[in-house]
Amino acid sequence: MGDAHRIGVVGLGVISRAYLDTLAGHPGVRVTAVADLDAGRSASVAAGLPGARALTVEELLSSPDVDTVLNLTIPAAHAGIALGAVTRGKHVYGEKPLATTVDDARAVLSAAAAAGVGVGCAPDTVLGTGIQTARAAVEAGTIGRPQFATAVMVTPGHERWHPQPDFYYAPGGGPLLDMGPYYLASLVHLLGPVRSVTGASSRLRTERVIGSGPRAGERIPVEVDSHVSGVLEHAGGALTTITTSFDGAATTAAPIEVHGDAGTLSVPDPNHFDGEVRLFALGGTGWRTLPPSAGYAEGARGVGLLDFVTADGLRAPRASGDLALHVLEAMTALLRSSAEGRRIELTTTAPRPAAVPLTPAGRWRARARPAPR
Template structure:
């Protein structure tokens, strides 16, 4: 196999999940990791048996083709542009940028240079979500009518050691968790055409209860409770709720409704989970998972798919157009909240090709 050289910039919390999962994909050759805090990079490198290098060194390495950008959201586009300027493909953690304008700047730069942009989330490629995708493609729901997307929790300051960025510009529940839910829905239903929404921030500061900063207050710069509606190009209308202000709830993460049935889709922050289908007149039935990647955390499958796509010269699934469309939709909730008007979405994206073949054993997924 002609492996693809990989570099990673950013060694925070999420990097461990990427490094662990990347070992499952033979096409990926991790050639080094870097962070502005070199000691952090060295510690992570020691843990996973890879090399800690400087950012400059990674960008200059001719054997690295893709650099995975795991920096904080406010740095995604700045670092992504440096990656493209170095002549390498860029794969970003979510969101693609903290606003649509800067996300478009990154996407346009990649197209001008003939390079690729990939972006998380890639959980929609997991076995649970691809099983749901297969059912939708088979037409078992009939005409899509609507759905619900719900993420609600009391806030990340309960568990994250440094939760500040969740409440700064570029954070909030929509930009933090919305990408999982909206990307999954676009994969199932296609692009969004219009958004209506409301957004509030009930508290101006948050109390950290995690260690080591238990008892410290941090300011809130963004809306922490967002609700609204997405009208899809295919006619479906989906209700959305994203919150860091809810103590508890009983809503399922994703439900999709059609004229002939209802589909319960697993939590889009995970790759597996239970898929349930109710056909009109019947009862909910658990579905057998028909696709791979339902049995663990494969956070980096989007990078592996990008690597295979480069080698086989085909489109990659967790792509820049998809991420940019989702970013525009997420921003539209805040725009709609501020204006009191429905916001038309300007971008369109094709549904990514379904994934049914394994990338772990080196097969090329078409």
């Protein structure tokens, strides 16, 4: 890589700790600047990162010592920060979603193309051994020709544990936009891009009760549907039935199952990097666990950013802006399909990212040093 790639981090909330654990001390990158609306927090984080400066957001976006902006702000700020970075000639890699609307996401990618810079976006959990081993099994023909898949995410709602859960039930929230990026990105890796969607949704109740923290017992309004189901038609012909819900107590369903004419794969939780991939072969008598055969072993938040900054022109970054835009359109189209009662053809597509070969943790971590707490 030559000189270390210089990273500036905007947004120093809880998720930033996971990223800094991966990036701090990595020989391929160097965190040179951090910024947060809380100047005290910026100063505290910078003090624990040798060579990093605490800057304002505007100073960081304009800094000549930053090559890529790592955008860890709240979703409502994602597009604004990304546009501020790319229009100043900087690459940007952000937390999901790329933006809260398809139009804003398109604007980010258009501005980046005009500026000649790159855009990457989480989730990068799909680059771990869980999803990548499942993908390798599909591509090897282990289940024959894929016919259909199921994807299920069911919880009773985040207000039971989150002390400030309002945004989960406000416009831009809900179970699909919250957790859907993990499932949709995984399904593109497994089965390819989505051609069309048909959705249905419902709202169990109009209020939720906060279950923890200083606001415990307070009622908050539910402004979005809390249960979303749909069918995704993949470009290759396979169909996925997806359910995301804040209205169920629990489920025994596998997070993702892929069914082919020669067997079925049980795929682990796409919100984690690893997990068991299990195969039930047609005519078999039970499930068999497949050993990890692909992916970044012991993956951690930030591996997608490392993949992004080391893409060498021979391949696109795996956690790309194009994939993030396609996933965002699929999710918003499901919600629009439910509201309008019709099947919707997508206007975007994204090639399946390059598969990740089995990569030992020691190789991609390269002696990264955990960030100070």
